[in-house]
Each structure stands twice: as structure tokens, then as C-alpha cells.
Amino acid sequence: MAENPAGPRMRSTPVPMHPGLQLLSDVTTALSAGVFSASAMDSLVVLLKRGLPASVCRLWVRQDDDLSYRAFAPEGDIPSPEVQAQMAQAIRAGTAEATDDSWDQLSLRVPLNHEGERLGLLEVRIARDGRETMARDVLSVIANVLTPLLASRELSKDLAFEVARRAREIEEQRRVIDSLPVGLYVIDRHYRVQAWNRKRETGTQGIPREKAIGRPIFDVLHRQPRELLRREFDEVFTSGRLQVYEAVGEDNRQYRISKIPMRQDDQEISHLITIGEDITEWKDVQGQIAQSEKLAAMGQLAAGIMHEINNPLATIGACIDAVAGYSDTVPAEARSKVDEYLRIMDSEVERCKRIVNNLLDLSRPRGGAKSEQDVNVVVEETLLLLKHHDRFKSLELRRDLAADLAPVMASKDQLIQIFMALMLNAADAMEARGTLTVHTGRNPARGDEVMIAFSDTGHGMAKADIQKIFEPFYTTKPHGRGTGLGLSICYTIIADHRGRIEVDSTLGRGSTFTVYLPMAHA
Ligand SMILES: Nc1ncnc2c1ncn2[C@@H]1O[C@H](COP(=O)(O)OP(=O)(O)OP(=O)(O)O)[C@@H](O)[C@H]1O
Ligand SMILES: [Mg+2]
Numbered sequence: 001m002a003e004n005p006a007g008p009r010m011r012s013t014p015v016p017m018h019p020g021l022q023l024l025s026d027v028t029t030a031l032s033a034g035v036f037s038a039s040a041m042d043s044l045v046v047l048l049k050r051g052l053p054a055s056v057c058r059l060w061v062r063q064d065d066d067l068s069y070r071a072f073a074p075e076g077d078i079p080s081p082e083v084q085a086q087m088a089q090a091i092r093a094g095t096a097e098a099t100d101d102s103w104d105q106l107s108l109r110v111p112l113n114h115e116g117e118r119l120g121l122l123e124v125r126i127a128r129d130g131r132e133t134m135a136r137d138v139l140s141v142i143a144n145v146l147t148p149l150l151a152s153r154e155l156s157k158d159l160a161f162e163v164a165r166r167a168r169e170i171e172e173q174r175r176v177i178d179s180l181p182v183g184l185y186v187i188d189r190h191y192r193v194q195a196w197n198r199k200r201e202t203g204t205q206g207i208p209r210e211k212a213i214g215r216p217i218f219d220v221l222h223r224q225p226r227e228l229l230r231r232e233f234d235e236v237f238t239s240g241r242l243q244v245y246e247a248v249g250e251d252n253r254q255y256r257i258s259k260i261p262m263r264q265d266d267q268e269i270s271h272l273i274t275i276g277e278d279i280t281e282w283k284d285v286q287g288q289i290a291q292s293e294k295l296a297a298m299g300q301l302a303a304g305i306m307h308e309i310n311n312p313l314a315t316i317g318a319c320i321d322a323v324a325g326y327s328d329t330v331p332a333e334a335r336s337k338v339d340e341y342l343r344i345m346d347s348e349v350e351r352c353k354r355i356v357n358n359l360l361d362l363s364r365p366r367g368g369a370k371s372e373q374d375v376n377v378v379v380e381e382t383l384l385l386l387k388h389h390d391r392f393k394s395l396e397l398r399r400d401l402a403a404d405l406a407p408v409m410a411s412k413d414q415l416i417q418i419f420m421a422l423m424l425n426a427a428d429a430m431e432a433r434g435t436l437t438v439h440t441g442r443n444p445a446r447g448d449e450v451m452i453a454f455s456d457t458g459h460g461m462a463k464a465d466i467q468k469i470f471e472p473f474y475t476t477k478p479h480g481r482g483t484g485l486g487l488s489i490c491y492t493i494i495a496d497h498r499g500r501i502e503v504d505s506t507l508g509r510g511s512t513f514t515v516y517l518p519m520a521h522a
Contacts, residue, residue, distance in 0.1 A: 020134045023051035027142055036153035041072040048124065048142070049074050052135050055105070056125035060087060061150060062118065064157065067092070069120065091118050104128050108135060110143045112150055119150040183276040186262070191217050191233065194271060204251040223250075236261050236272055246279070253280045291470055295362050295492050298472050302359030309356055317349050351480075358485040362472065362492050370497070372407040372520050373415060375440055375452055381412075382419040383438075391427035395436055402441040406519040408450050414493045421486040422454045422513050428477065429458025429511060448522030449499075455512040461505040469503070490515075 030043040041059055049057035058073040069088045071079050079087065090096035091111070099107035106128050112120040122143055126135050177184055178198040183205075186195035196212040212220045218229060236243050236259045243259045256279045262271040320342055330338050379401065386392050426436050434457040443449035461469070468474045470491050475484030494501050498518050505511035 019051070020138050023047065023138055024141055026051060028145065031145060031149065036149050038072070044142075044146075045072050045077075046074050049077070052124060052126050052131075052138070054124040054126045054135075056107075056123070058123045059146075060091060060121040060123065062091075062120055062154075087121075087123075091121050094118070096121055106132055108132075108139055110139045112143055112147045114147050114151040117151075117154070119147065119154065122146070184273065185212065185217075186271050186273050187217050187233065188271050189237065189269075191230070193217055193220055200276070205249055232259060233272060237269055240269055253278055254283050255279065291491065292495055295472065295488055298488075299359070299362035299492070302356070302362060306356050306360055309352070313349055313352055313356070317346070320345050320349065355483055355485070358483060358489060359472075361489045362485070368411050368413060370409045370411050373410045373412055374405065374407055375415070375450055375517070376401045376405055378410075378412060378415045379419060379438055379440065379452065382416050382423065385416070386420065386423060389424075389427075391424065395427060395430060395434060398435060398437040400437060400439040405440055405442070405450060406521065408497070408517040409520045410497055410517065414497075418490040418493050418515065419452070419454075421490050422515075425486060425513075426454055426456035426458060426511070428482075429456050429460070431458070434458055434510075443516055446516075448519050449516045450519055451514055451516050453512055453514040455510065457510040460507045460509050460511050461503075462507050466503055466505055 026047045027044060030040055030047060033040060041061065045057050045059050048054065056073075056077050058071045058077055058079065060069040060071050062068075063070055067088065069084070069091055071077075071084060071087070073079070087096060097109045097111065099109060101107055104127060105125055107123070107125045110122040111118065112122065122139055124135065124139065126132065174195075174197075177195060180197060180199060183200035183203075184195070184197040185193055185200055188194050193212045193215055196207075196209045198209075200206065200212075201208055207220060217233075218226045221229065232243065240261050242261065245257055247255050247257055249255055256277045258275045258277075260273040260275065261269040262273055264270050324339075324342050327335060327338060327342070379399075383397070423436065423438075430436070437453075437455040439451075439453040439455070441451055443451045465476075470487050471484070472488040473484040475482040477484075491501060494515055494517070500516045502514045502516070503511065504514070
């Protein structure tokens with residue numbers, strides 16, 4: 001006989017479940033997600049109300065403020081604000097379990113406490129119809145299920161709050177360091193980058209934050225010598241003292257680098273902050289101040305001795321003239337020698353006078369009062385004066401003069417003096433061959449300034465030499481050709497006009513000297 005592989009056939013007849021168990025099964029299904037949610041609580045109270053059945057069913061849950069309680073309840077059971085406040089107070093006070101039972105109605109209130117915290121309360125009102133025990137049992141099971149759910153919600157609420165607070169703090173700190181006008185980064189004791197601000201991302205030396213964070217600083221700043229960098233960091237880590245030094249970046253700008261040790265809770269140094277400030281402009285200003293002070297001191301000295309030197313020079317000049325008057329009495333064979341010596345003495349005395357006068361210009365530039373001047377007109381007048389100069393005859397000259405240029409307040413004689421000094425220098429640098437371009441216009445970077453630029457195609461200057469050209473007596477010209485005072489005087493005069501002079505030069509290619517003067521009606 002063939003056996004039925006499926007075994008004896010069974011008929012499935014539904015066995016009625018105990019109503020308490022049915023209710024528990026429904027409730028646990030509603031809570032099956034295992035996490036607290038308002039919709040799960042709403043279904044819970046509806047199921048409870050129907051399943052017990054109850055005339056009132058509410059689940060009270062403590063709110064974020066740790067004081068008030070929210071009631072989850074089916075439509076008709078939502079409590080009034082007064083009831084809500086009373087219940088909250090009763091739960092807090094631990095008196096909520098006292099109920100007002102009547103002969104046919106029974107209130108059941110099951111507290112949901114966890115580690116002494118009153119997280120909530122289950123409240124139902126049922127009829128005294130013999131099913132009270134079942135209701136009590138069901139409620140206590142549900143309370144056991146609900147309490148850990150509420151507890152974990154509180155915990156995650158605290159955690160979420162803490163995470164949000166920390167994130168906010170970090171975000172605020174980041175905003176602060178991002179808004180700093182200095183490049184800043186932080187490394188930990190393992191030389192790993194922990195912070196990298198916005199400014200450190202910009203500029204030619206900038207590196208994007210995501211390429212820096214978490215990586216060893218030596219890999220990030222791979223162009224800097226590793227050993228040197230490590231030594232600098234270690235010095236701060238071991239000494240605990242701030243280190244400051246200056247450096248020139250690849251972009252040729254000057255930086256002040258500060259390395260600051262960072263301690264947490266006064267313990268040992270955990271991090272190191274490096275701050276890089278661009279101090280190029282500040283250095284320039286410092287240099288200019290030093291330069292003006294030096295020139296002013298020189299000028300004062302010159303003014304002091306000028307009188308003492310001018311008088312003897314005048315005497316020597318007069319003596320030379322007198323001696324020249326006796327030249328007839330000199331024997332014929334010596335006459336040409338005597339005349340030659342007298343001429344040399346005369347020209348050297350003249351040279352001394354010129355130097356003394358130039359030096360005097362350093363202390364108080366002469367040239368009279370200032371009035372409104374059109375720099376284009378002054379440029380033309382200077383060119384007229386230079387036209388017959390030997391050094392100018394074979395040069396090509398280009399004018400690029402802006403029309404409708406605003407006037408400046410200046411002494412015309414002094415403007416001629418500086419334009420002439422700059423153009424003679426240009427001519428010297430080109431050794432009488434090349435192109436001199438005179439450009440005038442409004443300073444594109446500042447609307448309130450007029451600029452006058454003299455560009456030559458001469459021998460130019462090395463960077464190191466540019467630093468020295470405004471020093472009095474610095475000259476590279478043959479003896480007797482230059483005194484080295486031309487640019488120092490330009491500097492003083494321009495400063496007296498509240499202007500600036502800037503140099504741009506490339507060795508072997510040429511130079512541009514640019515004078516900036518404030519407009520008269522800026
Ligand atoms: N356009 C230029 N191109 C190249 N070098 C320049 C230029 N202008 C100035 N210099 C350099 O700067 C030095 C100083 O110039 P400065 O005008 O102060 O003195 P100088 O021309 O040598 O003498 P002085 O002007 O007193 O006759 C020059 O000797 C030269 O080396
Ligand atoms: Mg000169």
C-alpha cells in the first residue's frame with residue numbers, strides 16, 4: 001500500500017485564543033519594531049482600549065523637558081490640558097496610582113519606572129465585570145515591554161542631544177577658525193592633521209582641507225624638508241614653548257610662522273597649532289618707516305654740516321679764481337699743467353657743492369609751494385629739458401599718457417626733479433640704446449591715486465640690489481658719474497607729497513619705476 005507522502009491529512013480548525021493572549025499578541029506585534037514611535041503608541045492604546053475593553057485608555061510618556069507628560073490616547077480619551085497638568089504633577093510626585101474607583105468601574109494605573117526615573121504611566125478604566133485580573137496581568141506584561149522601550153528612547157534622546165551639541169560646538173569652532181585672516185592648522189602628537197582652516201586652503205600654497213585632515217603633516221607639506229619640519233614640531237612638543245619665526249614662501253611673500261603648544265586640562269601637550277600670517281605688507285611698511293627715518297637723519301646731519309662745508313668750498317673756489325688770475329706769471333713750460341690742475345680743482349669743488357646741495361634736499365626738499373599740477377604737462381616739460389641731453393639722443397621714447405587725468409597737489413619743480421632723475425637713471429641703464437616708456441594714468445587698484453610709470457629696456461637689477469637703491473650714496477655707476485643720491489631724493493620728495501614709489505625689475509630685461517601720488521580732489 002502506497003503511503004501518502006504527506007502523511008495523514010489534518011484538518012485545521014481555528015482554536016479560539018484566550019482574549020488576554022490575543023491582546024498581548026496584538027500589542028507585541030504593534031511594538032515589533034522595537035523602537036519608540038508615536039504611531040506605535042497610538043496603535044497600542046487603540047488595541048488596549050478595544051481588547052480589554054476599557055472605557056478610558058491612556059499612555060503617559062515623559063517629554064524632553066523631563067517635567068511634562070504627553071498622553072497617547074484614542075480619539076475620545078484625549079485629556080484636557082488641566083487633566084494633563086494634574087496627571088503630570090501626580091506622576092512626578094509618585095501619587096498617580098491612587099484612583100477614584102466606583103462600584104462598577106475600576107481605574108488601573110501602572111507606572112513605567114526605570115532606575116528610579118518615572119518615564120511614564122499606563123492608565124485604563126475598566127468595568128468590574130470579572131475580567132479585572134486578566135486586565136491587570138495584561139497591563140503588567142505590557143508595562144514590562146514598554147518600560148525598556150521608553151528607557152532606550154530617553155537614552156538615545158540624550159545621546160542624540162549630546163551628539164548634536166558637540167556637532168554644534170565643533171561647527172562653531174570651525175566657523176571661528178575659518179574666519180581667521182591667518183592660515184591655521186592643528187596636528188596631534190602623531191603629527192596627524194586635526195584641523196585645517198579655510199585660509200590655509202587658499203593662495204598659491206593652499207591645500208584643500210580634505211587632502212590634509214587625518215594625514216601626516218609631512219605628507220601634506222611634502223615640499224618642505226621633512227626633517228626640518230619634524231625638528232620644529234618636536235622643539236615645541238618638548239619645550240612646551242611657543243616658537244615664532246619668519247620665512248619667505250614659494251610665492252615670494254614673507255610669512256610669520258607661530259607654533260603654539262596646546263594642552264587639554266593642563267595635562268601634557270596634546271596638539272600643536274601652527275599659524276602662518278602674511279606679513280609682506282607689514283614688512284614693507286616697516287622698511288619704509290626705517291628708510292624715511294634714515295633719510296631724515298641723514299638730511300639733518302647734512303643740514304648741520306652744510307654751512308661748515310659750503311663756506312670753505314666758497315673760499316677754495318675764490319682762491320682758484322684768484323690763482324687763475326696769476327697764470328700769466330707762471331713760466332711758460334708749466335702753464336698748461338697749472339691750468340689743467342686749476343680746472344680739475346674747479347670741477348671738483350663744483351661736484352662737492354652739488355653733493356652738499358643734494359644732501360640738503362634730503363632734509364628739506366626745496367622747490368616751493370604746492371599747487372594743482374597736471375602730471376602730463378609736467379612730464380612734457382621734463383622731456384623738453386632732457387631732449388638735448390647726450391644720454392637721450394639715441395633712445396626711443398614712447399608716451400602713453402592718459403587723457404583727462406585728475407590733477408595732483410605738488411611742487412612743479414620737485415616733480416620735474418624726480419621725473420628727470422628717474423628718466424636719467426633709465427637712460428643710464430640702457431646705455432643710450434633701448435626704449436623708455438612713460439605711462440600716466442589712474443591707479444587701477446586705487447581710484448584716488450595718479451600713477452606715473454617709467455619703464456626701460458635696460459640692464460635691470462637683481463632682487464638683492466633692489467633693496468639698496470634708495471640708500472643714500474648707493475650707486476653702481478663709475479666714479480664721478482653718479483653720487484647715489486638721485487633715488488633717495490626722489491623718495492623723500494614723493495613721501496613729502498604723501499605718495500609712494502615702487503620698483504619692478506628683472507635682471508637683463510629692464511625696470512619700471514612707478515610713482516603714485518594722491519589726487520588733489522580725492
Ligand atoms: N632704471 C634703472 N635700471 C637699473 N638700475 C637702476 C635704475 N635706476 C637706478 N638704478 C640703480 O640704482 C642705483 C642708485 O640710483 P640713484 O639714482 O639713487 O643713484 P645714481 O643714479 O647712481 O646716482 P645719481 O642719481 O646721484 O647721479 C643706480 O646706481 C643703479 O645701480
Ligand atoms: Mg640717478
